[in-house]
Amino acid sequence: MAFYYDHKKDYHSQWRTYLQNQSYVEDITKSINCSSQRQTRDFSGIISNQTKEINETIRNASREQILAIQESTNAVCGTLNSGFELLSDNLQEISFGIDGLRNEVSNMSAMLDWKLSLLIESQRISNLLLGNIAIILRIPDIQKERQYHIEQGIKFLKNAIIDNDFYEDSLTNLLKAEKIEPTDFFALHRIGLIYMYSLKHLELKKAEIYFKKAAKYAIAETNTGASVTTNFLAGELSKNLSQQIPSTDTIKLQAAEAYMFAGRCCYIQGNFSEASELAGKAFKIVPQLVEAGFTQAKALSADNNETQAATVLERVINTDRFYSLKTLSDLDLAPKEPIRKTLEKLRQEAIKAASDVLIRCKAKILTNSKGLDLLNKIERLTNQKTYLSCKKAIDLLNKKYSYSFIEAIEKNSSGKWDATIKPKTVSYSIEELIDYENVLINKLNIVKELIRKKDAKSNLLSEMKSLQSVYISSQSKLTGNVEDSKNFGLALLGGVVLFSIGVYLWIYGMSGSPYESAWDQGFIKSFSPLFGTGFIIGGLALGFPALIGLIGASISVTSLASNKNSLSVKENKLREDIANLDIEIARLENS
Numbered sequence: 001m002a003f004y005y006d007h008k009k010d011y012h013s014q015w016r017t018y019l020q021n022q023s024y025v026e027d028i029t030k031s032i033n034c035s036s037q038r039q040t041r042d043f044s045g046i047i048s049n050q051t052k053e054i055n056e057t058i059r060n061a062s063r064e065q066i067l068a069i070q071e072s073t074n075a076v077c078g079t080l081n082s083g084f085e086l087l088s089d090n091l092q093e094i095s096f097g098i099d100g101l102r103n104e105v106s107n108m109s110a111m112l113d114w115k116l117s118l119l120i121e122s123q124r125i126s127n128l129l130l131g132n133i134a135i136i137l138r139i140p141d142i143q144k145e146r147q148y149h150i151e152q153g154i155k156f157l158k159n160a161i162i163d164n165d166f167y168e169d170s171l172t173n174l175l176k177a178e179k180i181e182p183t184d185f186f187a188l189h190r191i192g193l194i195y196m197y198s199l200k201h202l203e204l205k206k207a208e209i210y211f212k213k214a215a216k217y218a219i220a221e222t223n224t225g226a227s228v229t230t231n232f233l234a235g236e237l238s239k240n241l242s243q244q245i246p247s248t249d250t251i252k253l254q255a256a257e258a259y260m261f262a263g264r265c266c267y268i269q270g271n272f273s274e275a276s277e278l279a280g281k282a283f284k285i286v287p288q289l290v291e292a293g294f295t296q297a298k299a300l301s302a303d304n305n306e307t308q309a310a311t312v313l314e315r316v317i318n319t320d321r322f323y324s325l326k327t328l329s330d331l332d333l334a335p336k337e338p339i340r341k342t343l344e345k346l347r348q349e350a351i352k353a354a355s356d357v358l359i360r361c362k363a364k365i366l367t368n369s370k371g372l373d374l375l376n377k378i379e380r381l382t383n384q385k386t387y388l389s390c391k392k393a394i395d396l397l398n399k400k401y402s403y404s405f406i407e408a409i410e411k412n413s414s415g416k417w418d419a420t421i422k423p424k425t426v427s428y429s430i431e432e433l434i435d436y437e438n439v440l441i442n443k444l445n446i447v448k449e450l451i452r453k454k455d456a457k458s459n460l461l462s463e464m465k466s467l468q469s470v471y472i473s474s475q476s477k478l479t480g481n482v483e484d485s486k487n488f489g490l491a492l493l494g495g496v497v498l499f500s501i502g503v504y505l506w507i508y509g510m511s512g513s514p515y516e517s518a519w520d521q522g523f524i525k526s527f528s529p530l531f532g533t534g535f536i537i538g539g540l541a542l543g544f545p546a547l548i549g550l551i552g553a554s555i556s557v558t559s560l561a562s563n564k565n566s567l568s569v570k571e572n573k574l575r576e577d578i579a580n581l582d583i584e585i586a587r588l589e590n591s
Contacts, residue, residue, distance in 0.1 A: 004057070004331050005270055005302060012204070015268050019199055054080060054329040061331060068335035069328060075340070075347045076324045077388045083325045086388045090322065149177040150187055157190060160198070167198035185221075185251075188214035189258050196265060204265050211262035215281075218255035222248050256286035263295050272303035283312070290319045294326065301339065302332045310338035317346060321391045343387065350390035354382045357397050361431050364438055370403050371433045378430065400427045405440065450588040457581040464574045471567045478560040481553050488550035495543020502535025 003018050005011065058066055077083030156170035171194045177187045192210035195203045263279035266272075276299035282292035293316040300309035313333065317324045324343060327333045334340075361375055369375075374396060381393035405424045428436055509528025 003268060005267060011269050015204065016199060016202060019197060057329050057331060065331060065335040068340060072334050072340050072343050073328050075343045075387060076328060078384060078386045083388055086392055087322055087325060146177045146180040149173040153177060153190060164198065164200065167194055167201060170194060171201060183217045185214040185218040185254055185258065189254065192261060196261065204269055208262050208265035211258045211265060215255045215258035215262060218251050218258060222251050222255065252285050256282040256289050256292060260289065260292040260295055263299065267295065267299050272299045275299035276303060290316045290323060294323055298330060298332045301336055306336045306338045310342040313339060314342050314346065321388060324387055347387040350387050350394065351385055354390040354393040354397065357431060358382050361434050365434045366437050366441060369434060369437055371430045374430055397431065398429055400429050402427050403433055446588050450585060453581055453585050453588065457578060460574055460578050464571065467567060467571055467574065471564065471571065474560055474564050474567060478557060478564060481556045481560060485550060485553040485557060488546045488553055491546030492543050492550055495539045495546055498535050499539025499543060502532045502539055505535060506532025
């Protein structure tokens with residue numbers, strides 16, 4: 001935990017008491033050593049100690065402060081246990097090897113105290129000592145002596161973590177290096193650390209002066225055209241000594257750290273105004289150094305500039321969310337209303353950001369989605385409605401995972417759609433996965449629909465063929481029935497003629513004629529009824545069947561004509577349906 005200045009006590013004794021509690025640093029050392037040697041990590045000691053110190057802070061707070069801290073705790077993480085669980089998950093994802101430790105310190109410092117600074121320096125020194133001597137041999141003899149004293153100084157400074165007596169040896173060598181080169185900001189910074197952290201050599205004012213000098217000379221060397229005479233040991237942590245090439249960025253980081261430590265010294269002495277100014281310089285030089293921003297916010301709040309402190313703290317937390325957790329245990333920050341409002345604002349923003357994406361995902365996720373379990377976890381985190389839980393939900397929403405799919409149904413070489421096996425692996429965020437699954441299922445549905453449409457078209461074409469066959473048969477029958485109707489009509493006409501002649505002869509024979517001769521009249525009268533009866537019978541024999549046939553043929557013609565029209569309508573409808581299917585098939589294939 002960060003040091004908290006108590007106006008009622010002497011700052012020197014407060015800082016001395018703070019440094020005497022070494023158990024916390026030892027827990028951190030074990031965790032880092034553990035992770036350096038193997039992949040497993042145990043942060044239970046750190047978490048337990050941190051929880052204990054926060055609870056101790058709360059016990060020593062006033063009733064109003066306790067209520068304010070509880071309000072902020074509800075907004076940030078609900079309960080301290082929940083907050084530290086999320087922090088522990090985050091720490092598990094950090095690489096704690098020698099390479100990159102300084103780059104990762106901001107990720108873990110949200111739950112660590114100011115005593116960690118020497119531990120980090122110790123780890124950094126271990127890496128720098130891995131370099132070879134060749135690069136030192138290329139510098140002047142007088143500088144070789146300085147380099148020797150610096151190497152001895154940092155070697156003893158590293159060992160001082162285990163045995164405080166080594167601070168004496170470290171300081172002796174570093175002061176000799178300073179005498180040779182008073183502008184070596186690397187040595188000046190380490191001397192400042194000893195005056196700040198060594199109980200035997202504890203002089204905060206002197207430490208402040210050394211940090212300011214270190215920052216001054218480091219800044220000077222970042223100016224355009226400056227002669228870079230910096231110690232090679234001030235280079236990047238990810239490279240050993242033989243690879244060191246001083247760069248503007250690494251020197252800026254040295255300057256920023258020096259300003260930050262100077263600011264801490266001022267804060268410990270109760271000089272809050274200068275503390276916020278120096279820490280602010282550090283934060284401006286290297287915005288990624290969020291511990292400097294937190295120190296600035298802490299000093300501003302202690303100096304009653306709470307609104308400005310809240311503005312700075314918001315930038316810090318937006319860079320590293322776990323500084324919200326660290327804020328809860330800081331009596332300079334947690335009880336202040338502007339700080340509480342800022343934490344609530346960040347909570348609401350996180351809730352909205354997580355909820356907006358969650359709602360979109362839930363609206364379109366498939367029931368058998370590969371991301372269903374993950375989305376349920378995200379929903380549980382979002383429903384907690386705390387800042388850290390929602391930020392974790394946002395992490396899970398944005399994180400890309402690998403998913404494997406077997407895409408079935410594609411077009412083969414013959415142009416037909418059928419089922420095949422085509423494995424595919426994609427790396428997607430949860431929303432990208434859901435969108436992909438929807439696109440995939442839509443494509444599969446389109447192909448299935450396309451197959452159905454083509455099958456339907458095939459059935460219609462088959463139906464069309466059968467219909468055309470029936471149509472031709474009906475047309476042939478209709479033609480035959482029309483011919484039969486003509487024949488029956490002629491036969492009926494012949495029967496009517498015969499019947500008419502027979503009736504005439506029969507009537508004529510029966511009635512006679514006054515104008516004819518007796519012989520004629522007698523002969524006709526004798527045979528006309530007989531002939532008439534014959535014609536009548538013949539006419540009936542010919543006409544009646546013809547009439548029946550004509551009626552039947554006429555009915556058949558009418559029926560066949562109607563059926564032909566019906567077949568024609570059906571054919572046109574089939575042609576229209578086939579044309580529509582062709583349009584649908586083309587659309588589906590194009591999609």
